[in-house]
Amino acid sequence: MEAILKRNRLGQWITELQERAEIYAPDFVEDTWEFAKVGRGATVELNHSNTVRPAKRFVFPQREVLYRFRIENSQSPKLTDTEPKVESTVVFGVRPCDGRAMVRNDRVFTCGFSDPYYQARHDNVVFVGLACNAPPSQNCFCVSVGGSPHSEDGLDVLMTELDGRYHVKALTDKGSDIVRSAGDLFQDVKAADMDDVGNAHAIALEYSQRSISSMEAVAAALRRNFDSPIWDKLARACIGCGACTYLCPSCHCFDINDEVTNKSPLTGARVRTWDNCQFPDFTMHSSGHNPREDTGARLRQRICHKLLYFVETHNMQQCTGCGRCITHCPVGIDIVKIANVMEEGVWQ
Amino acid sequence: MIPVEDIRARAKDLLQSGKVRAVLGYRRSTAGLLAEPAFMTTADETAALVLDPTCVGNLALYLVNEKKRMKHARQSDKRPLGIVAKGCDSRAITVLLQENHIRRDEVIVLGVSCETGGMIDTRKLNKALRGKGATSAHFEGEGGVRVSYVGGGTILPGKDVLADRCLECAKSYPLDADFFFGEKVDERPYGPRFAAVSAIAEKGSEERSAFWDAHFERCIRCYACRAVCPMCYCDECVVDSTNFIVGPTTSADEKADRVRWINRSATPSENAMYHMVRAMHLAGRCIDCGECERVCPVNIPLRLLNTMLEREALEMFQYTPGIDAEQPSLISSFRDGDPNDFVR
Ligand code: SF4
Ligand code: SF4
Ligand code: SF4
Ligand code: SF4
Numbered sequence: 175m176e177a178i179l180k181r182n183r184l185g186q187w188i189t190e191l192q193e194r195a196e197i198y199a200p201d202f203v204e205d206t207w208e209f210a211k212v213g214r215g216a217t218v219e220l221n222h223s224n225t226v227r228p229a230k231r232f233v234f235p236q237r238e239v240l241y242r243f244r245i246e247n248s249q250s251p252k253l254t255d256t257e258p259k260v261e262s263t264v265v266f267g268v269r270p271c272d273g274r275a276m277v278r279n280d281r282v283f284t285c286g287f288s289d290p291y292y293q294a295r296h297d298n299v300v301f302v303g304l305a306c307n308a309p310p311s312q313n314c315f316c317v318s319v320g321g322s323p324h325s326e327d328g329l330d331v332l333m334t335e336l337d338g339r340y341h342v343k344a345l346t347d348k349g350s351d352i353v354r355s356a357g358d359l360f361q362d363v364k365a366a367d368m369d370d371v372g373n374a375h376a377i378a379l380e381y382s383q384r385s386i387s388s389m390e391a392v393a394a395a396l397r398r399n400f401d402s403p404i405w406d407k408l409a410r411a412c413i414g415c416g417a418c419t420y421l422c423p424s425c426h427c428f429d430i431n432d433e434v435t436n437k438s439p440l441t442g443a444r445v446r447t448w449d450n451c452q453f454p455d456f457t458m459h460s461s462g463h464n465p466r467e468d469t470g471a472r473l474r475q476r477i478c479h480k481l482l483y484f485v486e487t488h489n490m491q492q493c494t495g496c497g498r499c500i501t502h503c504p505v506g507i508d509i510v511k512i513a514n515v516m517e518e519g520v521w522q
Numbered sequence: 523m524i525p526v527e528d529i530r531a532r533a534k535d536l537l538q539s540g541k542v543r544a545v546l547g548y549r550r551s552t553a554g555l556l557a558e559p560a561f562m563t564t565a566d567e568t569a570a571l572v573l574d575p576t577c578v579g580n581l582a583l584y585l586v587n588e589k590k591r592m593k594h595a596r597q598s599d600k601r602p603l604g605i606v607a608k609g610c611d612s613r614a615i616t617v618l619l620q621e622n623h624i625r626r627d628e629v630i631v632l633g634v635s636c637e638t639g640g641m642i643d644t645r646k647l648n649k650a651l652r653g654k655g656a657t658s659a660h661f662e663g664e665g666g667v668r669v670s671y672v673g674g675g676t677i678l679p680g681k682d683v684l685a686d687r688c689l690e691c692a693k694s695y696p697l698d699a700d701f702f703f704g705e706k707v708d709e710r711p712y713g714p715r716f717a718a719v720s721a722i723a724e725k726g727s728e729e730r731s732a733f734w735d736a737h738f739e740r741c742i743r744c745y746a747c748r749a750v751c752p753m754c755y756c757d758e759c760v761v762d763s764t765n766f767i768v769g770p771t772t773s774a775d776e777k778a779d780r781v782r783w784i785n786r787s788a789t790p791s792e793n794a795m796y797h798m799v800r801a802m803h804l805a806g807r808c809i810d811c812g813e814c815e816r817v818c819p820v821n822i823p824l825r826l827l828n829t830m831l832e833r834e835a836l837e838m839f840q841y842t843p844g845i846d847a848e849q850p851s852l853i854s855s856f857r858d859g860d861p862n863d864f865v866r
Contacts, residue, residue: 202652202653203740204740204820204821204822205645205646205648205649205653205821206648206653206819206820206821207653208740208820222653223652223653223654223655226819226820227742227819227820236742236787236788237787237788237789308672308673309672311655312554312655312657312671312672313553313554313655410559410561411558411559411561411584413583413587413746413749413750414749415744415745415746415748415749415750415817416742416743416744416745416746417744417746417817417819420742420744420819421744421819429786431785431786431787433785433787445785445786445787447786447787447788448742450744453745458768460768460777461768461770462768462769462770462771462772463770467594468591468594500553500554501553501554501655502819503553504579504746504749504750504813504816504817505558505559505579506551506552506553506554506556506557506558506559507553508551508552508553510552511552511553
């Protein structure tokens, strides 16, 4: 289902949707772009460069309570279910790389075993994508990893900005639903509109992006160089923080802890939080042995998971080329550069 | 402008003569505007060395990280490390010396003056460019800074682009360097010291508390601020639940009884605890390199917390960290004249 929305009607569409859902859209908060809740009557511009934090938190929040527990007088623990009751949510301005990352996250959380927490959130969120008419970050490389600035994967709606209007394409039932429910705001698509969409998409592809020439060659090189000393060299400046993975739209590792709120009776919650392969305790054994002892081994894990292991198990890169891990690394560690160095095999 | 060839030549000489095992400096980055750390171990590599207002990072961190790394290295090369250091970076080195974390003969300092004004603040650039990443930035003297980005360019006034710490910097060159490059300029054209923190400190407590609550709520506890800080060198951090040290000799009881001061969840209360404890642990130690604030992906103004304590240390104890390696550190010393009698 496709339709045209005049630019000045976007606000009205959002207002109508606010009757039944919480709306999020990129906002310039503290000098960075962030998905923020849209207040009644607030203007949404959709001219953002890529948000610092990706859209994954709408399906995989940094903290999820799995259940609550209470143990009284050494009786067996009483558990209370806390499967999330999620408000209907519509997220505007999702870039295609974040959409494609959602496909990867679905693989992890819903294939074989469906994670009820993830699924409950997923069922209630509508991702409205925005095609990138120009690269929203200087480190974009979606094309190299099989994506495109107007990829539809993982999105419910894809909007493309044209002169004074948006082309709005619903891609799923959830997507059709939010377009249909405000049907009178939209106009039919004419042939000229489709020409403009084609043009906008073609121009977008002409912008130069960062690039990796052959993902197959990179995967092969990674396989060959597991034990190479290059990893220590590449990771020499790495400070071992969590920026690259926490900000990655497809990093999905988590930790589970009990958070005790009262000692007697023992009360608390079992919670799942984001975890991070760049932290030292990620692979720490209780013996004290750590198989990924240094930053070199940890960087290797991150790059290989993205560009090799995920390809081996799911036949797709786990990286969608959003560029966040490059832009936000405090010391310039760059997955594109690493892929190229690996492929070319030039190091001492 | 400091001729970068001079620094390259010195770095090259140090490496060729085998006086150092590596030189830590800056080189251009493929990731973006800011220069990245370079670990040069051969004379050839020094050709890539750069020095300009994008050399923001504090390389003193790597003196700490290298020390940790060398502990596990099979053969340890005992030669010193050469390090390019700005005024603030060199104060960090001095604090490490004051605290006996490193020895003076373990480093050869290639000190550089920030004679052109200071370092770029990427947050300010982001603000001016509404999030578009800058691809280059050049000082044009009085005229300001010429900035380009994908699809355009503009000229911005220096104070809109320079880091606050540089605007407020008291000594914009190293006091302790083995080799020195540039002019020692004492007159700074910018604002007074503590300008940014004073503006916040004068607000009412409710307003300040709301200010910090809103910021701490946004923290994702990626620990980049702690990981980048040269003063946060503890092997185990009380407020970082992700770096417990467990060794072969740690007993089962010790593991079981480990106190977890804060939960892993990045909730406002845990985040506040994290930041408050970290700030207190930096009182009289933070030398205002601004790295913690720079690396924060969500722009939490951490520098305000640390400069507040720096101001307290100065006002209450007339203490400035990092200016004299022989000076006992604030936390580990006391004076007979201390106003609090519990100390005496
Ligand atoms: S690995 Fe980096 S570039 Fe790839 S999706 Fe994650 S953050 Fe984006
Ligand atoms: S690669 Fe960069 S962002 Fe990732 S852990 Fe290392 S320093 Fe932090
Ligand atoms: S760098 Fe920022 S987001 Fe990360 S832990 Fe520090 S304050 Fe929080
Ligand atoms: S607290 Fe921040 S400003 Fe102070 S020394 Fe550490 S990183 Fe630098």
